[in-house]
Amino acid sequence: MPLFFTWTDFAQQITSGLAAGAVYASLALALVLIYQTTNVVNFAQGEMATLTTYIAWTLMDRGLPYWPAFALTLAIAFGGGVAVERVLIRPVEHRPELVIVILTIGMLIAINGLTGWIWGPEVKLFDSPFPNSSVIVGGVAVSVRDIGTFCVCLGTVVVLWLFFRFTTLGLAMRAVAFNPAASRLMGVRVGWMLALGWGFAAVLGAIAGMMAAPSIFLDPDMMIVVLIYAFAAAVLGGIDSPIGAVVGGLLLGVVVNLLGAYVDFVGQELRLPTALAVLLVVLIVRPTGLFGRVHVRRV
Amino acid sequence: MRRSVTTVLGLLVVAAAGVVVALLPRAVGEFRLGQFTYVAIYFIALLGLNILTGYNGQISLGHGAFMAIGGYTSAVLILGRSGFGLAGQHPSHVLPEHGVRPIWTIAIAGLVTGIIGYLFGLPALRLAGVSLALATFAVAVSMPQITKRFDHLTGGGGGLSLPLPQAPFGWDISPSHWLYYEAWVTAGILLLVAWLLVRGRVGRAWRGIRDGEVAAVSSGVNPSVYKTLAFGISSAYAGVAGALFAIQNAYINPDTFPLTLSILLLASVVIGGLSSLSGVIVGALVLEFLPIYAQDPPLLHASFAKQAAPVVFGVVLMVIVFLLPGGAASLLRRLARPLVALASRRAG
Numbered sequence: 001m002p003l004f005f006t007w008t009d010f011a012q013q014i015t016s017g018l019a020a021g022a023v024y025a026s027l028a029l030a031l032v033l034i035y036q037t038t039n040v041v042n043f044a045q046g047e048m049a050t051l052t053t054y055i056a057w058t059l060m061d062r063g064l065p066y067w068p069a070f071a072l073t074l075a076i077a078f079g080g081g082v083a084v085e086r087v088l089i090r091p092v093e094h095r096p097e098l099v100i101v102i103l104t105i106g107m108l109i110a111i112n113g114l115t116g117w118i119w120g121p122e123v124k125l126f127d128s129p130f131p132n133s134s135v136i137v138g139g140v141a142v143s144v145r146d147i148g149t150f151c152v153c154l155g156t157v158v159v160l161w162l163f164f165r166f167t168t169l170g171l172a173m174r175a176v177a178f179n180p181a182a183s184r185l186m187g188v189r190v191g192w193m194l195a196l197g198w199g200f201a202a203v204l205g206a207i208a209g210m211m212a213a214p215s216i217f218l219d220p221d222m223m224i225v226v227l228i229y230a231f232a233a234a235v236l237g238g239i240d241s242p243i244g245a246v247v248g249g250l251l252l253g254v255v256v257n258l259l260g261a262y263v264d265f266v267g268q269e270l271r272l273p274t275a276l277a278v279l280l281v282v283l284i285v286r287p288t289g290l291f292g293r294v295h296v297r298r299v
Numbered sequence: 300m301r302r303s304v305t306t307v308l309g310l311l312v313v314a315a316a317g318v319v320v321a322l323l324p325r326a327v328g329e330f331r332l333g334q335f336t337y338v339a340i341y342f343i344a345l346l347g348l349n350i351l352t353g354y355n356g357q358i359s360l361g362h363g364a365f366m367a368i369g370g371y372t373s374a375v376l377i378l379g380r381s382g383f384g385l386a387g388q389h390p391s392h393v394l395p396e397h398g399v400r401p402i403w404t405i406a407i408a409g410l411v412t413g414i415i416g417y418l419f420g421l422p423a424l425r426l427a428g429v430s431l432a433l434a435t436f437a438v439a440v441s442m443p444q445i446t447k448r449f450d451h452l453t454g455g456g457g458g459l460s461l462p463l464p465q466a467p468f469g470w471d472i473s474p475s476h477w478l479y480y481e482a483w484v485t486a487g488i489l490l491l492v493a494w495l496l497v498r499g500r501v502g503r504a505w506r507g508i509r510d511g512e513v514a515a516v517s518s519g520v521n522p523s524v525y526k527t528l529a530f531g532i533s534s535a536y537a538g539v540a541g542a543l544f545a546i547q548n549a550y551i552n553p554d555t556f557p558l559t560l561s562i563l564l565l566a567s568v569v570i571g572g573l574s575s576l577s578g579v580i581v582g583a584l585v586l587e588f589l590p591i592y593a594q595d596p597p598l599l600h601a602s603f604a605k606q607a608a609p610v611v612f613g614v615v616l617m618v619i620v621f622l623l624p625g626g627a628a629s630l631l632r633r634l635a636r637p638l639v640a641l642a643s644r645r646a647g
Binding site: 224280 | 352356358360422425426429430432433434436437438440441444445447448558562563565566569603604605606607608609610611612613614616617620621624
């Protein structure tokens with residue numbers, strides 16, 4: 001809690017909020033990608049991210065430098081995401097929503113246990129590719145790590161956007177999200193497009209995990225809190241809107257950080273419940289979020 | 300005819316289970332008995348969750364948080380202001396000066412949690428399916444932080460220690476035996492209440508809303524009323540379970556009801572069988588004993604890390620989703636079918 005309000009301090013809170021928000025945005029985008037295509041909220045998204053972050057840790061522990069380990073982890077995450085869709089989700093695709101939610105909860109429990117079993121419950125240090133120093137931008141000291149985190153997360157989002165916007169495969173995936181039946185008639189292999197969606201979501205999760213781990217440290221429960229922020233961000237932006245997820249994540253990161261810093265009542269402990277409150281209020285006042293599509297249902 | 304035969308058979312099974320529960324303390328030691336007390340507590344919580352999720356189709360990932368509300372309500376009342384004074388804390392003046400007898404706090408905890416759950420159910424009305432799961436999940440994640448923040452009432456991270464209750468009326472039984480009977484009698488009463496609720500008009504309305512809200516509305520059922528009612532009753536069950544948990548545990552802190560508990564409660568309801576009261580007992584047994592036996596499997600001469608439990612739990616849950624969507628209860632029903640057929644042939 002700063003004693004006096006200063007604009008430089010305020011700017012610093014905003015930049016660190018943006019860095020945290022970029023991580024939430026990545027995971028939120030992962031949730032939205034899956035929700036758009038498969039109509040499932042993947043409760044195991046955070047745990048999948050934790051698992052891949054542990055894999056990255058092991059690769060680096062075995063002596064691989066950061067960026068090769070990073071790339072290899074993303075590849076593993078992609079394969080894992082595709083495999084999860086093919087093996088676990090596909091058989092229950094047409095069952096009620098409740099069933100699929102429960103399946104992803106089963107995955108959450110199992111993966112959380114598995115990471116704890118393999119790597120132990122103790123907290124691990126995770127390297128960051130960015131130095132823990134700061135640069136002065138316009139009189140405000142900004143952490144290099146924050147800038148790096150922000151750029152990596154947002155860079156991935158931009159690459160994904162380019163992919164969806166300008167490639168045939170991206171177009172096919174958008175078509176599947178929009179209308180699976182019509183896409184199938186047009187010769188799009190819907191099943192594989194869904195699997196690709198899960199793969200990309202896992203990659204986004206892995207990036208969120210590897211970017212979050214240096215500051216919140218690596219442990220089996222690391223991503224559970226991040227997952228809640230990501231849920232809140234996705235709901236805030238509209239659960240079926242990729243742009244919304246990114247804007248929602250950044251907004252949430254900044255707002256929660258500012259509230260934690262300047263509102264005495266919120267402090268450090270009530271940041272998460274604040275995100276919960278945001279989530280509840282949005283769900284009640286504007287269930288489609290800031291950018292979501294309004295679904296009109298005929299009775 | 301067949302229906303009444305099923306009812307009679309069901310009553311026989313419940314009666315047999317009652318006898319087993321009554322005689323169990325003679326057969327097992329204090330430690331094992333404590334485990335079966337927790338089975339009763341989970342049984343109550345799962346009954347409530349099954350009313351909400353199984354019969355009414357609303358997913359809750361936050362029932363551990365409702366248990367925490369019940370547990371803290373009970374703990375704070377048991378201690379009273381004098382109990383807090385001993386711990387050097389000064390809680391608000393709302394509390395009674397002297398502690399309340401633990402057994403009365405159970406009902407109060409149920410009532411308080413029920414009201415809070417009902418109030419939470421009002422905004423939750425606007426949330427269907429996944430959104431509700433998200434909102435309740437967020438409640439479960441936030442609850443430890445909230446209890447830590449309001450430490451003048453909850454003792455913060457240090458928690459609250461409670462005295463072990465003595466048996467009333469000068470009964471010469473140990474506290475653990477008393478707690479065992481207290482928990483199981485409560486469970487029996489709440490099972491009866493749940494049975495009366497789900498078999499009657501209210502249960503029909505709940506199931507109707509679950510299976511098709513539009514059809515239910517056109518049949519004159521007001522979904523808002525029944526959905527919030529389900530939320531309130533379900534939370535009240537969780538509150539009672541939480542109170543019993545705190546009393547049995549003789550200690551409560553923010554990590555007594557972790558997120559894991561909320562998740563495992565939902566998993567256990569599914570493993571036992573959604574919208575089945577007989578499945579609830581299976582769920583409760585699984586929730587208490589699966590973690591223990593996953594760590595030290597009885598037949599394999601091996602012992603695994605603590606984390607083996609969630610892995611097994613998660614895998615069992617996934618296998619149930621794939622192979623046995625009705626949960627353990629559907630298996631039981633299938634096994635009982637020849638018995639029912641036999642009995643109805645005799646009776647008819």
